[in-house]
Amino acid sequence: MKEVSVESVTSPQGQSRTKKFFILILVIGAAVIIITYDSHKEDLNLGGYHSLSSYHPEIQRKTQKGFLVYSPKCKIVDLDPFNPEAIQFHKVEDYVTCTNEELLTYVTKNDNVARLHINMSVLSSHSHKNVHCCYSNITRNLESQAPDDKIKISQCQDFTDSVIIHEQPVLVNCTNNKGFTYKNVHVAVSITKAIKDKIGRSKTKRPLSVLMIGIDSVSRLNFIRTLPSTYMYLESQGWIPLLGYNKMADNTFPNLMAILTGFDPDMSNQVCNPDTTSLGKLDTCPLIWHNYSKHGYVTAYVEDEADLSTFNYLKTGFKSPPTDYYFRPYILAAHKLGITRVDKVSYCTGPETSGERIMNLAKDFSVTFKDYPSLGFFWMNTFSHNELNSPTRMDRKVKAFLETLAKEGVADNSIIVLFSDHGIRYGKIRLYNTGWLEERLPFIYFSLPPRFKNDYPRLFNNFKTNVDRLTSPYDFYMTLQHILALGDKAFERKPSVGCPTCRSFFDEIPYNRSCEEAGISLHFCTCYGYSEIKLPKNVTLSAAQFVIDEIHHRIKSEKRCLRYKLSKVWRTAVSHSGLYSSNNESYLLVLIQTIPEAFFEATLTVTGDIAYGNFSLAGTISRTDFYNENGWCTKKLKSLCYCPKQWTKP
Incomplete structure (x- = not known):
């Protein structure tokens, strides 16, 4: 990794007296990293981590060795999860318990x-002794101007030993006169009359249910490093990965909207207008x-x-519950129990971890409706979002959760997807x-039910073929439509607005496919690969200043944002070969540090000789x-803006 400071690119004087010492330190450091790297792989039993064929003998990957995807238009390198750059940041964190005592209340x-x-x-x-317990029902506050963020808590009703509860979450409060206090929130998935009627009206034939389980900010490589037990379980049980799955935009919202609507960011904002103050959009x-609900599927969503x-x-959130089972009131009530933050997220809500609350909900919902058509979307942020190694705390919990789903028969008739939206976006590894x-x-x-291979052999073969093809969230959207169409031939699949040429994972994805054809922004495209390049100092500075000027242009409407000065250039890298360039263009990756301290990464299109510095921003x-x-x-310029510290935050 090349680091260039403003001083070093403007001053030609060498540092020859320290070169030998510096080289010695580098050699020793590299040796330590390699030893650590090998020991981690051995400890985790991942020496042959990319052994897809050993678990899936029917899948014969045709990609050239060393690549996840290999075609004239796209070459995605297959890095070792424990490569020297990554292993220096790897650490196994201990599971954090939210209480030292067994839970006082539970639901059957x-x-x-x-x-x-x-x-x-x-x-x-x-x-x-002399403990007194009562429970309150939790409901959305429909009288509020922000019903998605407010709840109502009913008067607490006494109970002893046990009491029947209904579909609403309940807040339990137990106390005695000696200062003992216990609080928790519970919810159970009960089949109401309305849901029974909905299931009875369904005309879908032999429907496949869908269970989507998301863990925020986990890359494929970090999944292998931080959730090794889960990874090995998936591989041993025949779950199938999509190795060329590439995010299409920056953060969670656009990537999930591509999956859930097929919209690109502009269309998401235009049609769904989530940032508006007008509730209900x-x-x-x-x-x-x-779509699933209209075809008789029982739906659920929670984060x-x-x-x-x-x-x-x-x-603004939703005015009305968007799914049949919408567990946000339960989560809001759990947050009121008191939060224990780990890595700056709400890891514990009361006596339970937030992540395990979601897994318990997913288990309850999917087991309850395992014999009926259902679609569940369960998303977890609180043990993965902020720090690279946070998922290590929950490895055994995630594996146990998936084992339970299989034991309870959920996988027999459900397509289960375990996935993320993107990898970690912050931290030193990003350098x-x-x-x-x-x-x-x-x-x-993906976990495909056993009958899928027998009922849809062509689709199963297509999915296997797509393992090492370039895919995107837009293809995921097309897949969700495809699943619905399998149970109801009358359902008409519509092209994704954000990517009209994108296809279902069950249709064969083109071998020679570009990021543009998959709806992936060039800045986030991994097809081209980059190699570090030592540019002339004036070109390096010119590229860095171009990025800063582009930032200033974008934040000029927000007067409170400070203006940046260049501190360091951490990386300059050029796209591999000229095969991907047209019109005498190439791509330059630039990573800079500024004053005040912020780190920015940009992809620049370079026209002509790179030494002339004819730059334009790509994405x-x-x-x-x-x-x-x-x-x-x-609000809208949050990622680019640095606000003055002397101002009081409202």
Whole structure:
């Protein structure tokens, strides 16, 4: 990795007296990294991590060795998860418990009747005497101007031992006169009369259910590093990855909207207008779960971090519940129990981890409706969003959750997708080539029910073929339509607005496909690959200043944003070979550090000889450091803006 400071590119004087010492340090450091790298692979039993053929003998990858995707238009390199750049940042974190005691209350469900219990053995073991418990029902506050962010809590009703609860979440409060206090929130998935009627009206024949489980900000490589037990379980159980799955835009919202609507960012904002203060616009957005609902599917949606939820972060949220089972009131109530932050996210809500709450909901929903058509979308941020190694805490929990789904028979009639939206977008790893690649290549795995291979052999073969083809979230959208059409021939699949040529994962994806043809922005495209290049100092400075000028142009409407000066140029890299260039163009990747301190990454199109510095911006500009706190003074320009510290945050 090349680091250029403003001083070093403007001063020609060498540092020859320190060169030998510096080289010695580099050699020793490299040796330590290699030793650590090999030991990590051995400890995790991942020496042959990319052993897809050993678990899937029917899948014969045709890609050239060393590449995930290899075609004239796209070559995505196959980096080792434990490469020296990545391993220096790898660390296994301990699971954090949210309470030292067993939960005092729990829920059981028999014959569609849910019952809230007090765990009497916990009371006796901890000598809690004269404990008084009551429960309150939790509902959305429909009278509020922001019903997606407000809840109503009913009067607390006393109960002893156990009590029947219904579809609403319940808040439990237990106390005694000696200062003992226990609070928790519970919810059970009960089949209401309305849902029974909906299932009865369904005309879908032999429908395949869909269970989508998302873990935010996890690349394919970091999935292997931080969730090794889960990874090995998926591989051993025949889950199939899509190795060329490339994000299409920067953060969560556009990538999930591409999956759920087929829209590109401009169309998402135009049609769904999530940032508007006019409540209800999101309710008219053509999200794919509405299509499933119309065809008799039972739908569910929830995310674990209330403040970071896809449709609520800097957005208005929904006026009415968007799915049959919408668990946001449960999550909002859980946040009121008290939050324990780990890595700056709401890891614990009360006595339970936020991530495990989501997995429990996903399990309850999918088991309840395993014999009926359903679509569930369950998303987790709180053990993965902010830090590279955070997922290591939950590896065994995620694996156990997936094992339970299989044991309960959910996988027998459901297509289960475990996936992410993108890799980690912040932190020191982003200064390296592995960080650049990982940010753009999220992990994605499919579990196809046994009958799928027999009922749809051609589609199954197409899916296997697509393992090493370039794919995108728009293809995911087309796949969700395809699944719905399999159960109802009358359902008409429509092209994705954001990518009219994109296809279902069950249709053969073209071998020779470009990022443009897959709807992927050039700045986020991994097809071209980049090699570090030592440019003339004046060209390096010119490219860096061009990026800063582009930032200033974008933030000129926000007077509170500070203006930047160049501090360092961390990377300059050029796209591999001229095969991908046209009209005498090439692509230059630039990563800079500024004053005030911020890190920006941009892809520049270079026309003609790169030495002449004829630059234009290819797509957007990425911010690779945490910007939430220093971008507080603006909403739409948050990632580019650095707000003055002397101003008081409103």
